[in-house]
Amino acid sequence: xxxxxxxxxxxxxxxxxxxxxxxxxxxxxxxxxxxxxxxxxxxxxxxxxxxxxxxxxxxxxxxxxxxxxxxxxxxxxxxxxxxxxxxxxxxxxxxxxxxxxxxxxxxxxxxxxxxxxxxxxxxxxxxxxxxxxxxxxxxxxxxxxxxxxxxxxxxxxxxxxxxxxxxxxxxxxxxxxxxxxxxxxxxxxxxxxxxxxxxxxxxxxxxxxxxxxxxxxxxxxxxxxxxxx
Amino acid sequence: xxxxxxxxxxxxxxxxxxxxxxxxxxxxxxxxxxxxxxxxxxxxxxxxxxxxxxxxxxxxxxxxxxxxxxxxxxxxxxxxxxxxxxxxxxxxxxxxxxxxxxxxxxxxxxxxxxxxxxxxxxxxxxxxxxxxxxxxxxxxxxxxxxxxxxxxxxxxxxxxxxxxxxxxxxxxxxxxxxxxxxxxxxxxxxxxxxxxxxxxxxxxxxxxxxxxxxxxxxxxxxxxxxxxxxxxxxxxxxxxxxxxxxxxxxxxxxxxxxxxxxxxxxxxxxxxxxxxxxxxxxxxxxxxxxxxxxxxxxxxxxxxxxxxxxxxxxxxxxxxxxxxxxxxxxxxxxxxxxxxxxxxxxxxxxxxxxxxxxxxxxxxxxxxxxxxxxxxxxxxxxxxxxxxxxxxx
Numbered sequence: 233x234x235x236x237x238x239x240x241x242x243x244x245x246x247x248x249x250x251x252x253x254x255x256x257x258x259x260x261x262x263x264x265x266x267x268x269x270x271x272x273x274x275x276x277x278x279x280x281x282x283x284x285x286x287x288x289x290x291x292x293x294x295x296x297x298x299x300x301x302x303x304x305x306x307x308x309x310x311x312x313x314x315x316x317x318x319x320x321x322x323x324x325x326x327x328x329x330x331x332x333x334x335x336x337x338x339x340x341x342x343x344x345x346x347x348x349x350x351x352x353x354x355x356x357x358x359x360x361x362x363x364x365x366x367x368x369x370x371x372x373x374x375x376x377x378x379x380x381x382x383x384x385x386x387x388x389x390x391x392x393x394x395x396x397x398x399x400x401x402x403x404x405x406x407x408x409x410x411x412x413x414x415x416x417x418x419x420x421x422x423x424x425x426x427x428x429x430x431x432x433x434x435x436x437x438x439x440x441x442x443x444x445x446x447x448x449x450x451x452x453x454x455x456x457x458x459x460x461x
Numbered sequence: 462x463x464x465x466x467x468x469x470x471x472x473x474x475x476x477x478x479x480x481x482x483x484x485x486x487x488x489x490x491x492x493x494x495x496x497x498x499x500x501x502x503x504x505x506x507x508x509x510x511x512x513x514x515x516x517x518x519x520x521x522x523x524x525x526x527x528x529x530x531x532x533x534x535x536x537x538x539x540x541x542x543x544x545x546x547x548x549x550x551x552x553x554x555x556x557x558x559x560x561x562x563x564x565x566x567x568x569x570x571x572x573x574x575x576x577x578x579x580x581x582x583x584x585x586x587x588x589x590x591x592x593x594x595x596x597x598x599x600x601x602x603x604x605x606x607x608x609x610x611x612x613x614x615x616x617x618x619x620x621x622x623x624x625x626x627x628x629x630x631x632x633x634x635x636x637x638x639x640x641x642x643x644x645x646x647x648x649x650x651x652x653x654x655x656x657x658x659x660x661x662x663x664x665x666x667x668x669x670x671x672x673x674x675x676x677x678x679x680x681x682x683x684x685x686x687x688x689x690x691x692x693x694x695x696x697x698x699x700x701x702x703x704x705x706x707x708x709x710x711x712x713x714x715x716x717x718x719x720x721x722x723x724x725x726x727x728x729x730x731x732x733x734x735x736x737x738x739x740x741x742x743x744x745x746x747x748x749x750x751x752x753x754x755x756x757x758x759x760x761x762x763x764x765x766x767x768x769x770x771x772x773x774x775x776x777x778x779x780x781x782x783x784x785x786x787x788x789x790x791x792x793x794x795x796x797x798x799x800x801x802x803x804x805x806x807x808x809x810x811x812x813x814x815x816x817x818x819x820x821x822x823x824x825x826x827x828x829x830x831x832x833x834x835x836x837x838x839x840x841x842x843x844x845x846x847x848x849x850x851x852x853x854x
Contacts, residue, residue: 265478273469
């Protein structure tokens with residue numbers, strides 16, 4: 233049409249409230265995209281790390297050797313973190329008590345804590361994505377409604393209401409909704425994708441914890457028999 | 462497995478996110494404006510006036526009218542200038558003619574004068590010739606007289622010689638004979654008497670001749686005088702006739718001059734009238750330009766009204782293709798009533814064409830036509846409407 237209907241011109245000529253709404257939505261969109269990228273990288277790395285650790289774990293390596301490979305002060309993630317927490321607890325409890333049940337309980341407890349930390353780490357900022365996804369359409373709609381209110385207020389001053397006099401106002405107001413949707417749609421999509429990936433990973437960690445628990449249980453069974461015998 | 466870079470930072474994601482948004486903004490700024498018309502086209506009907514009489518052309522037409530007016534004005538000025546020039550030329554021509562006439566008259570006059578002069582000269586020459594003739598005659602006469610005189614003298618001399626001879630003879634004879642002398646004297650006396658008689662006779666004759674000659678000369682002189690008088694009379698008559706003719710010519714010239722003067726005045730009056738005509742034309746042109754501008758504005762509003770009315774009344778048939786376009790010619794009464802609507806260029810879809818005609822029939826009458834100035838009214842008596850449904854269906 234003409235220059236007055238181009239999107240930058242409409243944004244610049246909007247009212248202050250609508251402009252603030254637009255600014256908020258722009259910031260939300262940018263932050264949500266930061267979260268999306270960061271989480272995507274974190275998930276991809278966690279998945280890769282988990283696959284590498286499982287391969288290493290099931291390669292028949294000695295557990296003590298595996299435990300000693302990484303220094304204790306270095307932070308580990310995922311299944312490795314769960315393994316290290318459980319094995320450290322197992323090694324600490326083993327000299328103190330003779331009851332296998334007490335050792336297994338302690339190991340399971342410490343592994344649950346580690347798993348919970350992993351869950352927190354993986355789901356970090358995903359709530360923000362969910363918030364942006366659910367709130368930004370409403371924020372955009374608020375901007376639109378405010379803009380249309382302003383347009384009708386100024387329309388009451390005009391003598392003759394034609395489509396040409398209303399159109400710029402409505403277009404300007406609708407830009408807020410468009411921006412809200414622009415922020416919300418990727419947030420919704422990536423929230424669903426990232427949360428499903430994180431829950432999948434957490435399920436894998438849980439499975440690993442159970443398997444490691446059964447291994448320790450098997451080892452304690454033999455020792456308990458030998459100790460008993 | 463050792464991972465020293467296990468923690469994922471926020472620097473790269475921030476960079477990526479900002480880059481993405483900048484990309485989106487740049488794309489919207491660069492490509493969206495071109496796509497904007499389709500995106501924000503809220504008009505369901507795009508009815509446009511495409512008549513040659515529409516207001517879209519009126520600016521041009523006004524311009525053209527102005528140009529035409531200017532041209533006409535220039536033409537008129539040129540025509541006026543031409544007329545002036547023509548009048549000038551005519552005047553000049555008239556002057557030239559008058560001058561020519563004058564010159565002719567003058568030439569004629571001169572010629573006449575010359576003729577008169579010539580005649581006078583001729584007359585003078587004649588007179589001179591006559592005088593010369595007369596003089597010649599007189600000279601002849603004198604010569605004759607002289608001859609006669611000479612003759613006489615000769616005769617006298619002869620007589621004297623003869624006398625001397627006779628005297629000598631007489632003296633001889635006296636001396637020889639005195640007797641004879643007396644006789645001879647008597648004889649000589651007789652002879653002398655006879656001779657004297659003869660001489661007197663001759664003298665008489667000569668005198669008579671002289672008198673006759675004088676008489677003849679006098680007569681000739683009289684005749685010459687009469688001739689001269691007659692000629693003078695003739696010349697005077699001719700001069701009078703000449704004067705008369707000159708007077709007539711003078712009269713004619715004066716009339717011609719008066720005629721030329723009248724013509725010049727008429728030309729001047731005509732030029733003045735033409736100039737006033739041009740002034741009134743210019744004023745009328747300005748007025749018509751102002752009217753055209755007013756009519757243009759009114760026609761614009763009328764065009765919008767017609768378009769809006771037709772747009773609202775148009776029900777596009779469902780299922781018609783999107784690229785259809787039909788042009789309709791409307792014939793309106795000055796009151797705005799629809800006389801007829803005919804398809805000028807069909808869309809090829811009968812239902813679409815019918816819907817277009819129905820829309821115009823439903824939208825009529827266009828009562829606003831009555832408020833238009835007459836100039837715009839005549840333009841909107843017949844005009845075309847193009848129907849083209851927009852992208853919004």
